[in-house]
Amino acid sequence: MDKLIKSIATSGFFRAYVLDSTETVKEAQEKHQTLSSSTVALGRTLIANQILAANQKGDSKVTVKVIGDSSFGHIISVADTKGNIKGYIQNPGVDVKKTATNEIIVGPFMGKGQFVVITDYGTGSPYTSSTPLISGEIGEDLAYYLTESEQTPSAVGLNVLLDDKDKVQVAGGFMLQVLPGAPDEEIARYENRIQKMPAISALLEADQPIDALLKAIYGEESYKILSQENWHFACDCSRERFEAALKTLGQVELQQMKEEDHGAEITCQFCGQKYQFNEKDLEEMIHDKAQ
Numbered sequence: 574m575d576k577l578i579k580s581i582a583t584s585g586f587f588r589a590y591v592l593d594s595t596e597t598v599k600e601a602q603e604k605h606q607t608l609s610s611s612t613v614a615l616g617r618t619l620i621a622n623q624i625l626a627a628n629q630k631g632d633s634k635v636t637v638k639v640i641g642d643s644s645f646g647h648i649i650s651v652a653d654t655k656g657n658i659k660g661y662i663q664n665p666g667v668d669v670k671k672t673a674t675n676e677i678i679v680g681p682f683m684g685k686g687q688f689v690v691i692t693d694y695g696t697g698s699p700y701t702s703s704t705p706l707i708s709g710e711i712g713e714d715l716a717y718y719l720t721e722s723e724q725t726p727s728a729v730g731l732n733v734l735l736d737d738k739d740k741v742q743v744a745g746g747f748m749l750q751v752l753p754g755a756p757d758e759e760i761a762r763y764e765n766r767i768q769k770m771p772a773i774s775a776l777l778e779a780d781q782p783i784d785a786l787l788k789a790i791y792g793e794e795s796y797k798i799l800s801q802e803n804w805h806f807a808c809d810c811s812r813e814r815f816e817a818a819l820k821t822l823g824q825v826e827l828q829q830m831k832e833e834d835h836g837a838e839i840t841c842q843f844c845g846q847k848y849q850f851n852e853k854d855l856e857e858m859i860h861d862k863a864q
């Protein structure tokens with residue numbers, strides 16, 4: 574089970590989330606069989622979505638769409654405020670590394686586009702907000718979104734590290750926000766620390782990544798932990814849901830599926846689960862429609 578920890582400086586002027594998202598991103602990689610660059614891009618989007626969902630109160634749902642114009646296509650992820658997240662990337666097969674360093678390349682394959690956030694408070698009218706992609710590296714795009722769209726100056730660091738077989742080794746990150754009324758001197762101290770912070774990948778490689786992240790953010794300043802949330806990859810798809818979707822098709826289309834394809838198979842985009850409907854299932858749907 575992954576965790577997200579919410580903390581606040583004792584001064585009350587800075588707050589930070591730190592996350593270990595390793596299991597979530599591992600699960601996503603297994604379900605979608607993503608190659609290196611696609612794994613990192615999808616993983617970073619999932620972490621960004623966890624941060625945005627943790628920022629919501631009550632029972633709501635947050636969708637993140639990273640809509641680029643390059644090889645990855647779209648990356649879509651949905652999280653709720655109970656610690657469930659699911660997501661997929663249109664092109665799971667992008668696998669590009671720098672020859673000299675083996676560093677995985679992400680930004681250029683996202684390309685230009687939008688970082689879109691849809692918040693559904695369960696009222697039936699979701700709220701959509703978006704900002705342009707700054708680098709396509711996701712972390713910077715989220716920081717820009719939070720600063721511009723939510724008017725809260727934010728620093729974000731997030732990443733996914735792969736082992737030598739390109740499997741997820743560790744994933745996680747942080748978000749740091751300045752709260753209203755922070756004294757200039759205190760802002761300068763935090764800015765200075767963030768600038769000198771070790772690379773996020775070095776922090777994630779520590780024995781205790783959560784502690785390493787907190788230490789890098791707060792340095793010697795005192796802070797307190799407000800809460801801890803557990804997170805995991807979970808899809809809410811079901812046979813019933815896809816059956817309902819099939820039933821919205823016309824009688825003629827269902828008849829065609831029955832006669833020509835002898836059934837229907839639907840794959841859930843978010844988790845890869847396959848659902849089969851045989852001729853008899855389709856026949857029942859056609860029969861129900863006729864009545």
Ligand SMILES: [Zn+2]
Nearest residue numbers: 808810841844
């Ligand atoms: Zn599913």
